[in-house]
Amino acid sequence: MSRFVALPQGVSEATFAKAIQEYRALLGEGRVRTDPASLQSYMKIMIPETEELHKPSAAMYPKTVKEIQAIVAIANKYKTPLWTVSTGKNMGYGSSAPATRGQIVLDLKTMKKIIHVDEELGYCLVEPGVTYYDLQQHFKKHKMNLWVDVPAPSAMASPMGNTADRGVGYTPYGEHFLFSCGMEVVLANGDVIRTGTGGVPNSTSWQANKWGYGPYVDGIFTQSNYGILTKLGVC
């Protein structure tokens, strides 16, 4: 019997144990969990399938983009698949349970910085763990004349996860992907890219000029597994 809750498809227990050892050397024991109690919250699904099909093998909690890049390198080395969630409130579709058994949940809820809010131009730049509630509280605290559009599952969800989901809210700003402006993404090879004018050195218009130069690629990072979003502009 395996000492792990689940194993990624095609990965032996010995290989998985080695991968976990490397992830722990990077993040420490507390931020790489494999025990059933810690994984319990990633097993809840609300679709008519057995939970067995969606059991994660581990959960990890990076805090920086550099850590995510290092995680991707280890994932490539041991072929351990990653399942990214921002706040993991994807209720109705699968909560924060991975799409396939044995994936490692990359839980980004501890990356919670509201990096910048521009009241005059009406945009912000956030990390994955920032919720709509966090943003509303931030506006209130700084007496900003701004209001955030929230989807039905409530303000506990994240602009990042909801936009990656291509979710919707209720006001004229409710089409959340349409009102995103600039992404930072860690690709499968560990490279970091910024879309739109975020890729232009010393750009000051990343959240103000959605299109940038050349092809517009943001859409391929929504409802996909082409990259890990680490920053999102909301306008």
Ligand SMILES: Cc1cc2nc3c(=O)[nH]c(=O)nc-3n(C[C@H](O)[C@H](O)[C@H](O)COP(=O)(O)OP(=O)(O)OC[C@H]3O[C@@H](n4cnc5c(N)ncnc54)[C@H](O)[C@@H]3O)c2cc1C
């Ligand atoms: C009763 C009910 C009503 C709902 N109503 C609405 C509604 O009105 N509007 C709406 O939009 N949704 C609705 N939902 C669906 C869902 O709850 C929301 O979409 C919610 O915002 C998703 O949660 P989250 O923001 O925590 O995203 P997460 O759970 O963190 O992420 C959602 C998915 O996006 C991807 N993802 C997340 N973060 C990243 C990242 N950093 N990089 C790459 N991929 C990532 C992953 O595939 C993940 O599974 C509803 C659900 C229920 C049950």
